[in-house]
Structures are given as structure tokens and as C-alpha cells.
Amino acid sequence: MSSSVQSVAERAGVSVSTVSRALRGVPGIAESTRKRVQKAAEELGYVASLSASRLATGRTRTVAVVVPLLSKWFFAEVIAAAGRVLSRAGYDVLLTELSTPELRSAFFAAPRLQGRSDGALVLALQLTPEELAALEAQGQVVALVGSERAGASSVCVEDRNGGRAATRHLINLGHERIAFLGIQEAPGSTLGGVPPAERLLGYRDALADAGITPDPGLEFGVGNTVDAGAAAMAKALTAAEPPTAVVAASDELAFGALATLRKAGLQVPGDFSVVGYDNHELAGSIGLTTMDHGVAEQGRLAAEALIATLEGAPAAVERLEPNLIVRGSTAPPRRLRTAVP
Amino acid sequence: MSSSVQSVAERAGVSVSTVSRALRGVPGIAESTRKRVQKAAEELGYVASLSASRLATGRTRTVAVVVPLLSKWFFAEVIAAAGRVLSRAGYDVLLTELSTPELRSAFFAAPRLQGRSDGALVLALQLTPEELAALEAQGQVVALVGSERAGASSVCVEDRNGGRAATRHLINLGHERIAFLGIQEAPGSTLGGVPPAERLLGYRDALADAGITPDPGLEFGVGNTVDAGAAAMAKALTAAEPPTAVVAASDELAFGALATLRKAGLQVPGDFSVVGYDNHELAGSIGLTTMDHGVAEQGRLAAEALIATLEGAPAAVERLEPNLIVRGSTAPPRRLRTAVP
DNA sequence: CGGATCTTTGCAAGCGCTTGCAAGAAGTCG
DNA sequence: CGACTTCTTGCAAGCGCTTGCAAAGATCCG
Numbered sequence: 001m002s003s004s005v006q007s008v009a010e011r012a013g014v015s016v017s018t019v020s021r022a023l024r025g026v027p028g029i030a031e032s033t034r035k036r037v038q039k040a041a042e043e044l045g046y047v048a049s050l051s052a053s054r055l056a057t058g059r060t061r062t063v064a065v066v067v068p069l070l071s072k073w074f075f076a077e078v079i080a081a082a083g084r085v086l087s088r089a090g091y092d093v094l095l096t097e098l099s100t101p102e103l104r105s106a107f108f109a110a111p112r113l114q115g116r117s118d119g120a121l122v123l124a125l126q127l128t129p130e131e132l133a134a135l136e137a138q139g140q141v142v143a144l145v146g147s148e149r150a151g152a153s154s155v156c157v158e159d160r161n162g163g164r165a166a167t168r169h170l171i172n173l174g175h176e177r178i179a180f181l182g183i184q185e186a187p188g189s190t191l192g193g194v195p196p197a198e199r200l201l202g203y204r205d206a207l208a209d210a211g212i213t214p215d216p217g218l219e220f221g222v223g224n225t226v227d228a229g230a231a232a233m234a235k236a237l238t239a240a241e242p243p244t245a246v247v248a249a250s251d252e253l254a255f256g257a258l259a260t261l262r263k264a265g266l267q268v269p270g271d272f273s274v275v276g277y278d279n280h281e282l283a284g285s286i287g288l289t290t291m292d293h294g295v296a297e298q299g300r301l302a303a304e305a306l307i308a309t310l311e312g313a314p315a316a317v318e319r320l321e322p323n324l325i326v327r328g329s330t331a332p333p334r335r336l337r338t339a340v341p
Numbered sequence: 342m343s344s345s346v347q348s349v350a351e352r353a354g355v356s357v358s359t360v361s362r363a364l365r366g367v368p369g370i371a372e373s374t375r376k377r378v379q380k381a382a383e384e385l386g387y388v389a390s391l392s393a394s395r396l397a398t399g400r401t402r403t404v405a406v407v408v409p410l411l412s413k414w415f416f417a418e419v420i421a422a423a424g425r426v427l428s429r430a431g432y433d434v435l436l437t438e439l440s441t442p443e444l445r446s447a448f449f450a451a452p453r454l455q456g457r458s459d460g461a462l463v464l465a466l467q468l469t470p471e472e473l474a475a476l477e478a479q480g481q482v483v484a485l486v487g488s489e490r491a492g493a494s495s496v497c498v499e500d501r502n503g504g505r506a507a508t509r510h511l512i513n514l515g516h517e518r519i520a521f522l523g524i525q526e527a528p529g530s531t532l533g534g535v536p537p538a539e540r541l542l543g544y545r546d547a548l549a550d551a552g553i554t555p556d557p558g559l560e561f562g563v564g565n566t567v568d569a570g571a572a573a574m575a576k577a578l579t580a581a582e583p584p585t586a587v588v589a590a591s592d593e594l595a596f597g598a599l600a601t602l603r604k605a606g607l608q609v610p611g612d613f614s615v616v617g618y619d620n621h622e623l624a625g626s627i628g629l630t631t632m633d634h635g636v637a638e639q640g641r642l643a644a645e646a647l648i649a650t651l652e653g654a655p656a657a658v659e660r661l662e663p664n665l666i667v668r669g670s671t672a673p674p675r676r677l678r679t680a681v682p
Numbered sequence: 683c684g685g686a687t688c689t690t691t692g693c694a695a696g697c698g699c700t701t702g703c704a705a706g707a708a709g710t711c712g
Numbered sequence: 713c714g715a716c717t718t719c720t721t722g723c724a725a726g727c728g729c730t731t732g733c734a735a736a737g738a739t740c741c742g
Contacts, residue, residue: 004728015692020730030690050456051401052728054392055697065436070421071622073414080411083438092457095406095434097424115391116433226626259626281412282623285567285600345698356722361700371720393698396727 003044012040023048062092063306064117064140066107068124070097072224073280074295075123078145081299082121089307091118098125114138119306121145143306145298148317153305155318157293162322163202163247164209166275166291169324170245171210174332175273177218178207179236179243181229181253184221199249199277218243222253229256237264244333245273251280251290258286258329269331279325287328294320344385353381364389403433404647405458405481407448409465411438413565414621415636416464419486422640423462430648432459439466455479460647462486484647486639489658494646496659498634503663504543504588505550507616507632510665511586512551515673516614518559519548520577520584522570522594525562540590540618559584563594570597578605585674586614592621592631599627599670610672620666628669635661 005016012019014037022029022037029037040046054060063086067075083093094117098104108131113120119141125131126147135142136151144154170178180203200219207214217239222228229248233256236243248254254276258268266272276283279292301318309315346357353360355378363370363378370378381387395401404427408416424434435458439445449472454461460482466472467488476483477492485495511519521544541560548555558580563569570589574597577584589595595617599609607613617624620633642659650656 006728016729017693017731018691021691024730026731028690033690047452047455049396049728051392051395052697053730055390055396055699056728056730058697060392070424071414071417073412073417076412076414076417079436080438080440083411083436084440087437093436095420095424095436096428097421099421099425111388114388226623230626255623256626259628282567282596285571285597287600347698357699358701358723359721362721365700367701369720374720390698393727394700396729397698397700399727 003046005046005048008037008041008044008046011044012037060092060116060118061090062094062117063303063310064094064096064113064120066096066098066120066122066125068097068104069099070095074278077281077295078123078299078302081296082303083299085300085303086307089303091307108134111138113140119143119310121302121306122147141306141309143302143309143315145302151315153302153309153315153317155298155301155305155320157298157320157322159198159293159322160202160205162277162291162293163199163249164206165202165322165324166199166247166277167203167206168209169275169289169326169330170247170273171206171212173245173273173330174335175243175245176212176333177215177241177243177245178203178212179218179233179246180220181232181236181246181248181257182219182221183224183249183253186223199247203247224250224252226252226256226259229253230260231256233257233260234264244271244335245330246275248274248276251276251278251283251288254288254290254329255280255282255286258288268329271334273330273333275324275330277322283325284327289327289330290325291322292325293322344387346387346389349378349382349385349387352385353378401433401457401459402431403435403458404644404651405435405437405454405461407437407439407461407463407466409438410440411436415619418622418636419464419640419643422637423644424640426641426644427648430644432648449475452479454481460484460651462643462647463488482647482650484643484650484656486643492656494643494650494656494658496639496642496646496661498639498661498663500539500634500663501543501546503618503632503634504540504590505547506543506663506665507540507588507618508544508547509550510616510630510667510671511588511614512547512553514586514614514671515676516584516586517553517674518556518582518584518586519544519553520559520574520587521561522573522577522587522589522598523560523562524565524590524594527564540588544588565591565593567593567597567600570594571601572597574598574601575605585612585676586671587616589615589617592617592619592624592629595629595631595670596621596623596627599629609670612675614671614674616665616671618663624666625668630668630671631666632663633666634663 005019009016009019014033018029019037022034023041065079065082067079069075086093098107120135121143124146127149132149142152144152146156148154148156167178180200182197182200204214220232222232229252246257248257254274257274261268261272268274276288276290279290283290305316346360350357350360355374360378363375364382406420406423408420410416427434439448461476462484465487468490473490483493485493487497489495489497508519521541523538523541545555561573563573570593587598589598595615598615602609602613609615617629617631620631624631646657
């Protein structure tokens with residue numbers, strides 16, 4: 001169990017350096033010797049000391065995954081996908097949740113990854129240049145998900161196209177009064193986990209494309225929770241000329257919107273259409289039309305990019321195109337449906 | 342950056358051992374010396390090498406969190422809560438997802454935690470005695486969530502009481518035909534992440550308490566997903582004498598049930614009552630009556646127990662009592678409601 | 683068959699920190 | 713003021729593995 005290279009060396013009748021090389025598959029060891037060493041190691045139940053080899057090599061074969069909030073489905077899903085890739089490649093996964101501004105600044109103020117990991121996979125946090133520099137100063141190779149920075153690998157989604165596609169879908173169905181529920185961080189928060197308002201811009205693009213004059217009164221910015229979505233939807237319904245459809249910047253907001261609509265006695269999609277964003281695990285069961293942006297794939301790709309960079313490849317940027325998934329929450333507005341039986 | 346104790350020692354004009362002790366706050370160093378050393382360290386941007394101190398001490402100050410499936414809300418929530426406690430106590434969190442039987446057996450077959458962590462926090466997996474022994478043989482202190490084993494700390498929920506309370510709530514409202522949607526692992530799966538059917542037993546207890554003869558045709562065992570819940574609910578509705586309420590063994594199943602009921606045109610709670618189990622983050626927004634069993638608290642308590650054990654305390658077992666949270670998905674059955682205006 | 687060329691192995695010097703032990707400095711007390 | 717504590721600090725021996733370099737053996741070829 002706690003046997004050392006020494007003991008294996010003695011048992012196999014070779015030197016420690018031979019044991020080290022044999023067990024790690026370093027070329028330059030006779031196959032017969034290697035076998036003998038492996039046998040001895042096995043008989044002794046030998047397991048190389050991680051700390052010792054890390055100290056000697058300076059590499060940890062560990063990747064830190066840094067995430068703003070673990071309990072959100074999106075992050076859990078990305079981490080899971082990235083984790084599978086990483087552990088298959090032999091990397092350990094160190095988890096760091098930066099759920100408050102204090103934790104965030106403390107994390108970047110001290111060299112908290114130094115000697116702990118070879119690379120960092122940073123999800124969603126919009127890193128300041130200083131923060132990125134801090135990570136690099138700690139010897140971390142960094143890969144980003146959901147943002148882009150010079151010098152780091154990243155995978156991001158063409159959210160503007162996504163917002164546009166979601167909105168265009170509604171426009172194509174005949175909707176003209178379309179609300180937008182956007183994600184906006186609480187004013188005081190410096191967590192900075194929210195990506196720029198690309199989705200909102202896409203929404204405006206689509207309206208412009210269709211020659212619809214945007215109504216600022218139909219754009220809402222709220223926290224990314226079901227309840228916030230419900231509240232915003234309720235407010236939207238009180239407009240002088242209420243919308244007939246809504247684009248939500250996340251499925252969670254959309255779930256809230258659906259709850260409000262149901263409570264208001266409006267049929268979806270009969271009276272009102274809803275399109276979400278994320279393709280949340282529950283979106284399918286609920287029948288929500290939404291934008292899929294390959295959440296698991298983002299994790300996978302980012303992990304692969306990070307591993308590649310760790311093994312010497314240059315940093316790479318990957319852009320994912322979101323995809324509209326039409327389910328049962330969207331349909332032509334009632335006005336048109338009665339006209340066209 | 343990559344300065345060593347040496348350089349700090351020289352700069353402060355002391356020996357390396359003094360630096361080591363000064364920086365770690367070991368008693369027996371004059372306050373003035375400590376100050377001087379700290380200053381030197383700071384000026385040099387010195388950060389102690391983790392691998393080196395781990396090698397020297399034999400402790401990693403890392404805890405492995407082992408979980409069957411990361412992307413389920415329950416696990417993410419537990420991990421998040423545990424992670425906060427652990428990192429506040431200065432422990433790193435190493436994440437291991439055992440999402441398939443192959444990964445599980447590979448994990449326990451090799452000493453994968455040896456030298457990587459001091460302890461393991463194992464969620465939901467019902468460890469075999471051999472698996473637990475394997476972890477202990479690797480020098481891990483282990484704490485369990487959702488199961489109980491001799492020699493390990495654990496926190497678990499009185500699920501039988503929970504099932505009973507959920508069911509009793511419906512009985513008190515006047516329901517008599519009550520279905521149960523239970524969680525059952527796929528037959529081939531050896532993942533073993535599912536706790537024993539305590540909740541089902543509680544359901545039967547409650548029926549027995551009320552003198553209702555249980556109808557095996559109303560008990561369903563399915564995978565723990567929204568869709569499975571929806572399907573099972575659909576089947577339940579086709580019974581010769583259909584139920585008027587259902588107890589679901591998880592909120593996810595309950596979400597599925599709600600979807601089916603809505604699709605079937607049944608009003609909840611007017612025509613049908615549903616009670617879930619978990620108090621899932623979305624349960625509140627959806628208005629689901631459910632059993633809360635302090636998910637985050639389980640993580641917190643388990644992490645605290647693990648830390649305590651790592652610091653020498655004996656293993657401890659904590660039992661949580663689940664709590665009924667009444668929301669809008671339960672009401673007296675229609676028969677009664679019309680009788681009692 | 684002898685020297686040149688590979689191959690295979692061992693030596694020893696790290697990697698950077700911790701810690702038991704002992705020595706020197708300082709303080710205490712009768 | 714000297715013997716005895718009590719504090720502080722340094723020495724040096726690890727912790728267990730990796731790796732550059734050189735030596736020893738094996739192989740090859742004219």
C-alpha cells in the first residue's frame with residue numbers, strides 16, 4: 001500500500017530509476033525488465049505517490065473548473081461534460097464555485113490555483129484582463145466557456161444569431177408584438193457572470209429585419225430565475241397593447257413565463273407563444289420551443305481545447321451556432337389562426 | 342512566483358525551517374521574526390509549493406466528492422453546499438462522477454483516490470462493503486449522504502416518514518385512491534444510486550394507518566425522469582378506478598405527472614392532487630406541494646462531519662426529518678369539495 | 683575479431699517543504 | 713550572580729519520485 005519505488009526496485013532487483021521508467025512506460029526499458037517490474041509492483045500493491053511525482057515533475061495533471069454557480073442546470077451540465085473528457089484524458093477535476101463577489105475577488109487576489117492545477121476551465125465569468133492575467137501568472141493554461149479573451153482558448157455561442165432566430169421564428173408565425181425577457185444581473189452584483197446582451201441584440205435584429213419598430217416597453221431585464229420570469233411576464237401582460245409572444249433569454253425565464261400565462265388563463269400556444277433559450281433538460285418534457293446551443297458540447301469542446309493547449313497546441317476559439325428546436329409552445333397568433341383554418 | 346523557501350530564508354536572514362514555521366503560524370517563533378519572514382515572502386511573491394508540502398506531510402487537504410450524476414439538480418445542490426463548507430475550511434474539492442457502471446467499477450478497482458485526497462464524500466451511491474473497504478484501504482476517511490455504513494459518517498433522511506407524511510397529507514384531505522410513483526433503477530443498471538424504497542414503504546404505512554387497502558396496481562416504479570413520471574401518470578389514469586391523487590418519489594416525477602394531467606385536461610388541484618418529494622428549485626415556482634428534506638443541508642452536514650472526522654472526531658450519523666411543504670397542487674378531491682362548499 | 687553504435691540500466695542530484703532534536707539566547711529565582 | 717527554565721532558531725534527515733548523464737552490455741560490420 002504505502003510501499004515506495006524502493007521496495008519495488010529491491011523486489012524486482014533493479015534500481016529505482018528503472019522502476020520509475022518501467023512503470024510509466026518510458027521507452028528505453030527492455031520489455032522483459034518492464035514485465036518483471038510490473039509484476040513486483042503488483043505483488044506489493046504499489047501505487048506511486050502523486051505528491052512526489054508532482055513535486056518532481058512540476059505538473060499536476062489537474063484542471064480547475066471555475067464556475068459562478070454550481071446548482072444551475074447549465075453549469076452542472078457543462079461541468080459534467082467537461083469532466084468526462086478530462087477524466088478520460090487522465091486529468092483530475094478540481095471544482096471551484098465563485099458564488100459571490102467576495103469569493104470571486106478573494107479567488108483572484110491570491111494565487112489559489114498555483115501548484116494545484118495545470119489549467120483552468122472558466123465558465124461564464126466574464127474575466128477582466130487582470131483576472132485572466134492573474135490566472136496566467138499562476139502558470140495556468142486557461143480555456144473559457146461563454147466569453148472570449150486574447151490568449152485563451154474558448155468556446156462560445158453565436159447568441160446574437162440565436163436571439164435573432166428565436167425571434168424570427170415568432171415573426172414567421174405571424175407575431176408582431178413580441179416581448180423579450182432578458183437576463184440582467186442585480187445592480188449591486190459584481191459577479192459578472194452574465195454574458196453581454198447578445199441575445200437581446202439578436203431580438204432587435206430580427207424585428208428590424210421584419211420592419212417592426214421595437215417597443216422598449218416590451219424589453220425586460222431581470223434576474224435569471226423562474227420567479228423573475230414569471231413576474232416580468234405578468235408585467236408584460238399589463239401593457240396597453242400586450243404582446244402575443246415572448247422570447248425568453250433562458251428556459252428558466254420561459255418556465256416562469258409559462259406559469260404566469262397559465263395562471264392568467266391564457267392558452268399556450270393558442271393565445272400566446274413562448275420561446276426559450278438553452279434547451280434545458282426540462283424543456284422537452286414541458287414542450288417548450290427553445291434555442292439549443294449544445295450545452296454539453298460546450299463543456300466537451302472546452303475541455304478538449306484545454307487539454308490540447310496543455311499538450312502544446314496553440315489556443316483555439318470555437319464558435320457554436322445555436323439551433324431552433326420547435327416544440328409545442330409556439331403557434332401563429334390567434335388572429336391569424338382563425339383566419340386561416 | 343516560483344521562489345522557494347530558500348530565497349525567502351535568505352532575504353529574511355533566517356533558516357528555511359524558520360520560514361516554514363513562520364509562514365504556517367506554527368507556535369514557537371518570535372512575533373518579530375514572523376513579521377520579517379512574512380514581509381520577505383510577500384516581497385518575493387512567495388507561494389509555498391503544494392506538492393512539496395503534501396509530500397512532506399502526507400496530507401493533501403483535499404476531499405473527493407463522488408457522485409453518480411452531476412447534472413441532476415439534487416446532486417449539484419448537495420455538492421454546492423458541501424463545497425462551500427469544504428473550501429471555507431481550506432479543503433480543495435476533487436470531483437468524481439461515476440455515471441456508468443463501468444466507471445463505477447473501474448473507480449473502485451484501482452486505488453484512484455490514493456494520495457489524491459484525505460477523505461471522500463460519497464453521494465447516494467449505495468456502497469457495497471467491498472467498495473467502502475476499498476476507499477478505506479486508500480486511506481480515505483469517508484462520509485456518506487443518503488446511505489449508512491458502519492465506520493463511516495453519514496447523513497440520511499427519514500424517507501419512510503417522508504413518504505408517510507406525504508401520503509397522510511392526501512388522506513387528510515379526503516383522498517382514498519392514491520397512486521405512488523416510485524424510483525426504480527433500470528434492470529440492467531448496476532449503478533446502485535437509488536436508495537432503498539423507503540418512500541414507498543412510508544406510503545404503504547400511511548394507507549395502512551388509515552385503513553385503506555393498498556392497490557398494487559397504483560404503485561409504479563420507473564426511472565427518475567420527468568418523462569418517466571409523465572408516462573407512469575398516464576398509465577395510472579387508465580386504471581379501472583383511477584386515483585384522485587398521487588405521491589411522487591421525486592419532484593421530477595411529479596413534474597411529469599403534472600404535465601400529463603394538464604394534457605389530459607385535468608385541473609390540479611381541482612380534479613387531481615399531486616405531492617412531490619425533494620423541494621426541487623422549480624417546485625416553488627410551479628406551486629408543487631412537496632416534501633422538503635433539506636438538500637443543501639445534507640451537503641453541509643456531510644461536509645462538516647467529514648471535516649470533523651478528518652480532524653480526529655469519531656464518525657457520526659445524522660438523520661434528517663423531511664418536512665411537508667404545502668403549495669397549490671393539493672386539495673380535497675372534487676367529490677368532497679362540492680359537498681363542502 | 684576489434685572498434686563503433688545502440689540499448690539498457692544505474693547513479694546521484696534534484697524537486698521544495700516539514701519536523702525531531704539539539705544548541706544558543708534570554709529570562710527567572712533564590 | 714550562577715544554576716535552571718523557557719524561548720527561539722538552525723541542522724539535517726527525510727517525504728518519494730524524476731531525469732540528465734555516464735557506464736556497462738549487447739549488437740553490428742567490415
